[in-house]
Amino acid sequence: xxxxxxVLFKLWQLAVVALLNLLxxxxxxxxxxxxxxxxxxxxxxxxxxxxRLKNWGYYxxxxxxxxxxxxxxxxxxxxxxxGLTPDGVAGPATxxxxxxxxxxxxxxxxxxxxxxDYNLLARLISAEARGEPYVxxxxxxxxxLNRVAHTSFPNSISGVIYQSxxxxxxxxxxxxxxxxxxxxxxxRDAMNGWDPSGGAIYYYNPATAKSKWIFSRPVITTIGKxxxxx
Numbered sequence: 001x002x003x004x005x006x007v008l009f010k011l012w013q014l015a016v017v018a019l020l021n022l023l024x025x026x027x028x029x030x031x032x033x034x035x036x037x038x039x040x041x042x043x044x045x046x047x048x049x050x051x052r053l054k055n056w057g058y059y060x061x062x063x064x065x066x067x068x069x070x071x072x073x074x075x076x077x078x079x080x081x082x083g084l085t086p087d088g089v090a091g092p093a094t095x096x097x098x099x100x101x102x103x104x105x106x107x108x109x110x111x112x113x114x115x116x117d118y119n120l121l122a123r124l125i126s127a128e129a130r131g132e133p134y135v136x137x138x139x140x141x142x143x144x145l146n147r148v149a150h151t152s153f154p155n156s157i158s159g160v161i162y163q164s165x166x167x168x169x170x171x172x173x174x175x176x177x178x179x180x181x182x183x184x185x186x187x188r189d190a191m192n193g194w195d196p197s198g199g200a201i202y203y204y205n206p207a208t209a210k211s212k213w214i215f216s217r218p219v220i221t222t223i224g225k226x227x228x229x230x
């Protein structure tokens with residue numbers, strides 16, 4: 001049998017090694033892409049970013065789930081305001097500051113949140129907004145998420161919900177009642193970026209509210225029996 005030419009065999013080996021290295025680099029880059037949103041990204045995570053930055057005045061475009069120039073500039077403005085590297089890329093640190101769990105998180109239920117967060121938010125919605133219009137239930141869930149993203153409140157769903165005196169349902173026992181099916185759906189919609197409250201961080205029923213302070217808050221919208229305010 002004729003022997004292989006040593007020079008050609010060496011070139012073949014080098015070519016194979018180069019192709020393998022290229023494949024490894026490509027897989028590494030594609031694997032990291034799910035951990036951030038950047039120019040050209042699309043999907044629910046981008047819509048969440050746009051929704052929150054729009055509510056806070058950083059973003060003026062439409063919530064279309066497309067990471068374009070306006071979204072990038074809004075992210076840069078947010079990053080500068082919050083002491084983050086202003087690169088216009090919504091990586092894990094920026095997403096955390098915005099109040100959105102990275103899409104690479106495990107055990108997610110909706111919008112990158114954990115299943116525990118989802119169940120907890122649904123329980124809160126059911127207790128606080130039972131009997132309210134569906135859009136009002138979503139709005140209550142959105143208020144919780146807006147508080148998570150706000151510097152004046154705890155930075156987790158459980159922290160916001162269990163904050164002392166934050167929600168009456170924890171003191172009157174409503175929180176521990178059976179969760180309504182609609183509350184689960186409302187929690188999912190809120191986690192996926194729908195905010196009918198318009199960025200509110202408070203809400204109250206004027207017929208039952210006893211605090212004079214809450215009546216002084218600027219009202220954004222009224223849904224059912226609740227007024228949503230800043």
